[in-house]
Amino acid sequence: MNLYFDNAATSHPKPEQVYLAVTNYFRNIGGNPGRASHAGSLNALRMIFELREKLARLFNISDPSRIAFSFNATDALNMAIKGYVNKGEHIIHTSMEHNSVLRPVAGMCKKNIIESTVIPADKKGLPDLDFLADSIKDNTKLLIINHASNVCGTIQPIEMMIEIAHSRNVKVLLDAAQTAGILPIDVQRLNIDMLAFCGHKGLLGPPGTGALYLSPDIDIQPWREGGTGSFSDRPHQPEYMPDRLEAGTLNSVGLAGLSAALDFINNETVEKISSHEQSMLSSLKTKLNDIEGLKLIGNHVPCVAVISFIVTGYDCADVSLKMEQDYGLMCRTGLHCAPLAHKALGTFPQGTVRISPGYFNTEKEIDYLVNSLRNIVLDDRLIPLKG
Amino acid sequence: MKSYCYITFPTTYYAIRAESLAKSEKFSIKMVPVPRNISSSCGTAMRCLEEEAEKINNFLQDNKVVIDGLYVQR
Numbered sequence: 001m002n003l004y005f006d007n008a009a010t011s012h013p014k015p016e017q018v019y020l021a022v023t024n025y026f027r028n029i030g031g032n033p034g035r036a037s038h039a040g041s042l043n044a045l046r047m048i049f050e051l052r053e054k055l056a057r058l059f060n061i062s063d064p065s066r067i068a069f070s071f072n073a074t075d076a077l078n079m080a081i082k083g084y085v086n087k088g089e090h091i092i093h094t095s096m097e098h099n100s101v102l103r104p105v106a107g108m109c110k111k112n113i114i115e116s117t118v119i120p121a122d123k124k125g126l127p128d129l130d131f132l133a134d135s136i137k138d139n140t141k142l143l144i145i146n147h148a149s150n151v152c153g154t155i156q157p158i159e160m161m162i163e164i165a166h167s168r169n170v171k172v173l174l175d176a177a178q179t180a181g182i183l184p185i186d187v188q189r190l191n192i193d194m195l196a197f198c199g200h201k202g203l204l205g206p207p208g209t210g211a212l213y214l215s216p217d218i219d220i221q222p223w224r225e226g227g228t229g230s231f232s233d234r235p236h237q238p239e240y241m242p243d244r245l246e247a248g249t250l251n252s253v254g255l256a257g258l259s260a261a262l263d264f265i266n267n268e269t270v271e272k273i274s275s276h277e278q279s280m281l282s283s284l285k286t287k288l289n290d291i292e293g294l295k296l297i298g299n300h301v302p303c304v305a306v307i308s309f310i311v312t313g314y315d316c317a318d319v320s321l322k323m324e325q326d327y328g329l330m331c332r333t334g335l336h337c338a339p340l341a342h343k344a345l346g347t348f349p350q351g352t353v354r355i356s357p358g359y360f361n362t363e364k365e366i367d368y369l370v371n372s373l374r375n376i377v378l379d380d381r382l383i384p385l386k387g
Numbered sequence: 388m389k390s391y392c393y394i395t396f397p398t399t400y401y402a403i404r405a406e407s408l409a410k411s412e413k414f415s416i417k418m419v420p421v422p423r424n425i426s427s428s429c430g431t432a433m434r435c436l437e438e439e440a441e442k443i444n445n446f447l448q449d450n451k452v453v454i455d456g457l458y459v460q461r
Contacts, residue, residue: 034430036420037430052400229399
């Protein structure tokens with residue numbers, strides 16, 4: 001038996017209609033959207049247009065043209081960070097950020113373009129809000145928040161954080177890599193200035209898809225420049241969204257799959273998806289808590305269906321290897337591209353084992369996972385760490 | 388011979404938005420490559436009959452479609 005519990009990395013499997021849409025698009029449409037006026041190109045463009053409208057409905061975005069497609073959340077975050085913050089300005093982010101934020105910010109700091117401040121988090125993965133308020137300076141331009149941790153699932157208190165930032169004229173970039181399609185996100189109600197997300201996790205689409213939403217009062221410099229099929233006689237990138245940020249051929253095959261995935265989500269509803277995941281999560285946490293020697297990390301409520309744990313005295317790599325070899329359980333081990341989060345949670349540098357169930361996992365599979373882990377933890381075949 | 392009108396747009400996003408809106412109102416339109424003697428920022432135009440052009444143009448503008456230009460070709 002092989003069971004997939006690594007949905008925080010990418011969701012698998014996808015809804016059946018996603019596979020069908022990808023095949024149909026690739027075989028029967030296949031034109032380059034926006035580059036010609038023949039049926040292949042126009043049908044591709046129509047598909048992309050409808051997808052933008054579906055995303056706008058999902059996130060309550062009033063103008064779908066403010067959504068620019070990217071190739072993943074990392075790409076969207078790079079577009080936002082490098083396009084919005086200028087020389088001499090200051091960025092604040094939490095210590096729960098993924099390397100998709102940490103590295104672009106660190107890279108800009110290293111080149112002396114900007115400066116940054118990291119808001120510390122506690123052992124539950126929650127940020128110090130007083131520290132946030134105290135960190136805002138005259139040149140602070142942007143606050144970046146990881147909506148939910150990809151290490152321990154902790155959902156950040158974004159409403160309070162956005163309020164603090166906006167009270168001092170600081171814009172907010174929300175990294176929804178772990179929450180898009182899983183938690184309801186209303187960009188207007190929450191006053192989100194920029195929303196970055198990928199299409200291949202909670203949105204259940206193919207890899208190579210993502211997007212950045214910009215609120216109407218935000219303008220950013222294009223990070224990627226090139227052909228758009230518009231203003232072709234001009235030397236510079238067009239001012240109009242989405243062309244401003246969408247240079248080069250889009251991953252239309254992937255986006256066709258994402259469009260079908262959004263129909264699936266719309267049909268199921270985000271509320272139902274969230275409720276199923278929360279039910280699995282709560283049962284999983286309760287049962288794992290009963291296993292002596294297994295320690296849940298972070299373990300805060302509310303959180304998304306991402307659980308990190310360690311087995312006292314054992315290497316997490318050894319635990320995850322046994323999970324797959326002996327029980328067919330696929331999960332992730334290590335730092336999960338978020339070193340500062342592990343420092344906050346007290347699991348740096350050894351890391352954790354991460355289990356992330358998805359919408360298609362069942363309660364029965366959760367029971368199998370728990371029983372397997374109980375066997376592994378109680379099994380003395382695990383080699384204790386030396387020294 | 389029929390005379391056509393071409394409505395042009397700054398981006399393909401607006402071109403397809405215009406198409407979607409016009410079709411929902413049952414206007415007789417076709418998306419075509421922009422004739423080269425027309426200056427346009429995006430390569431796809433909406434072609435319609437001249438007598439319907441103004442009505443369609445107003446309808447699109449009422450629906451927040453950004454229009455580049457309106458051209459008659461006889």
